[in-house]
Amino acid sequence: MSRRGRQAEAARNDLRLLRAAHEVFTTQGFDAPVSAIAKQAGLGMGSLYRRYRTKEALLQRLCLIAMERAVAAAQEGLAEADPWDGLVLYVRTCVEFRSGALAPIAGTIEVTAEMWRVARLAEETADRLVARAHETGVLRSDVTALDISLLMEQFSRPAPGPPDDGHRKVRDRLLAIALDGLRAPGATELPGDPPSVEWYEGRWGSAP
Amino acid sequence: MSRRGRQAEAARNDLRLLRAAHEVFTTQGFDAPVSAIAKQAGLGMGSLYRRYRTKEALLQRLCLIAMERAVAAAQEGLAEADPWDGLVLYVRTCVEFRSGALAPIAGTIEVTAEMWRVARLAEETADRLVARAHETGVLRSDVTALDISLLMEQFSRPAPGPPDDGHRKVRDRLLAIALDGLRAPGATELPGDPPSVEWYEGRWGSAP
DNA sequence: GCTTAACGGAGTAGTCCGCTCCGGAATATC
DNA sequence: GATATTCCGGAGCGGACTACTCCGTTAAGC
Numbered sequence: 001m002s003r004r005g006r007q008a009e010a011a012r013n014d015l016r017l018l019r020a021a022h023e024v025f026t027t028q029g030f031d032a033p034v035s036a037i038a039k040q041a042g043l044g045m046g047s048l049y050r051r052y053r054t055k056e057a058l059l060q061r062l063c064l065i066a067m068e069r070a071v072a073a074a075q076e077g078l079a080e081a082d083p084w085d086g087l088v089l090y091v092r093t094c095v096e097f098r099s100g101a102l103a104p105i106a107g108t109i110e111v112t113a114e115m116w117r118v119a120r121l122a123e124e125t126a127d128r129l130v131a132r133a134h135e136t137g138v139l140r141s142d143v144t145a146l147d148i149s150l151l152m153e154q155f156s157r158p159a160p161g162p163p164d165d166g167h168r169k170v171r172d173r174l175l176a177i178a179l180d181g182l183r184a185p186g187a188t189e190l191p192g193d194p195p196s197v198e199w200y201e202g203r204w205g206s207a208p
Numbered sequence: 209m210s211r212r213g214r215q216a217e218a219a220r221n222d223l224r225l226l227r228a229a230h231e232v233f234t235t236q237g238f239d240a241p242v243s244a245i246a247k248q249a250g251l252g253m254g255s256l257y258r259r260y261r262t263k264e265a266l267l268q269r270l271c272l273i274a275m276e277r278a279v280a281a282a283q284e285g286l287a288e289a290d291p292w293d294g295l296v297l298y299v300r301t302c303v304e305f306r307s308g309a310l311a312p313i314a315g316t317i318e319v320t321a322e323m324w325r326v327a328r329l330a331e332e333t334a335d336r337l338v339a340r341a342h343e344t345g346v347l348r349s350d351v352t353a354l355d356i357s358l359l360m361e362q363f364s365r366p367a368p369g370p371p372d373d374g375h376r377k378v379r380d381r382l383l384a385i386a387l388d389g390l391r392a393p394g395a396t397e398l399p400g401d402p403p404s405v406e407w408y409e410g411r412w413g414s415a416p
Numbered sequence: 417g418c419t420t421a422a423c424g425g426a427g428t429a430g431t432c433c434g435c436t437c438c439g440g441a442a443t444a445t446c
Numbered sequence: 447g448a449t450a451t452t453c454c455g456g457a458g459c460g461g462a463c464t465a466c467t468c469c470g471t472t473a474a475g476c
Binding site (some may be wrong): 007009010023035038041044045046047050 | 421422423424426434
Binding site (some may be wrong): 020029032072104105143150154155157160161166170173174176179183186190192193194 | 381
């Protein structure tokens with residue numbers, strides 16, 4: 001796997017680039033300048049554009065990785081013995097790497113076939129995780145898997161201003177509050193109808 | 209108060225302008241183009257710039273109004289007989305008009321002396337509301353007034369994409385979940401230390 | 417020592433935005 | 447009804463910014 005010299009550097013740079021892009025896009029939004037990613041990665045523009053022909057291609061790759069990570073998090077959650085602990089692990093993990101901040105690129109970029117595939121897989125896995133929590137009665141019954149996706153998205157929303165460790169701590173506190181609110185039984189009934197899958201996916205453009 | 213003819217139109221336009229600015233800035237963020245506000249208000253650029261000499265002046269005015277509305281909401285909450293209902297009313301009202309979405313203009317614009325004054329008043333009033341809820345034991349004890357401000361801010365965060373009524377409904381559901389999580393006793397202890405006032409206000413620049 | 421793959425980053429063309437400015441329409445004054 | 451005044455709309459200006467290219471430089475591989 002690991003080669004030496006120039007090619008090893010290239011491989012390292014690939015990683016640095018993805019990490020930097022993730023960092024910048026999730027904290028500053030998608031319209032962050034490409035040059036900011038190159039700078040954060042400690043690379044020149046040339047090195048960036050040799051790997052990704054356009055900004056859109058970079059976003060697509062990043063989005064795909066985020067969704068794959070979400071699938072992995074859901075699977076880890078299922079591996080957990082306790083249904084509630086599994087669900088919390090999933091939510092915490094996803095919010096931690098801000099998978100939700102990338103989902104709403106919706107409409108900004110073209111959604112590739114592979115992205116749709118992984119998105120479906122992620123949805124399916126999360127559904128299983130939520131269903132298990134429902135069956136054992138630890139999750140309030142009026143909440144759907146989609147509600148939880150949207151909750152994660154809300155908590156992944158980038159804070160304005162410069163990145164700040166204080167934000168992370170605050171977010172963890174608020175998330176803990178919200179998670180308590182998810183436990184059964186709900187003190188109050190949730191208002192309105194649950195969101196529909198059509199609405200949720202519609203934001204990405206029409207399905208293939 | 210109401211005058212006739214051209215001056216009445218001017219007064220109407222003032223309101224339309226503020227409404228439009230609120231709508232656009234809270235849903236699209238502060239770097240939304242000024243022309244978008246003029247368009248939303250159905251006015252020309254000239255009419256906008258006659259009232260507000262710069263974009264910053266408009267933002268300052270808007271921010272001030274939002275804070276005044278927050279104070280009013282907190283006072284309404286205090287007027288409510290039941291401490292819990294009062295708190296919920298306050299939170300719901302503030303999230304509804306997205307007062308939190310304007311707070312983080314922090315650092316973007318200069319904070320006027322009057323803004324500081326109203327901010328202090330808002331903080332004080334909210335403190336009283338939260339303290340009352342704590343005293344009667346309806347609010348979980350490990351949550352602070354600042355946590356609640358930040359929670360409102362998190363839920364005011366603009367969603368990407370075009371404005372959509374679906375977002376509002378979803379937000380109300382998620383907020384209901386979070387509010388349930390605020391009720392005493394907390395199932396889990398909140399992680400980390402409570403956020404400090406210094407950190408919170410520091411985002412606006414240094415106090416006068 | 418030569419080739420060549422990979423690098424950095426200044427430059428380019430084009431977009432977009434805050435703000436100005438002026439011609440025109442509606443209202444007030446005589 | 448003529449004139450002066452107030453307020454309107456929106457095209458246009460200067461400048462900032464951005465995605466992307468291009469080329470001189472560096473150093474690994476042989």
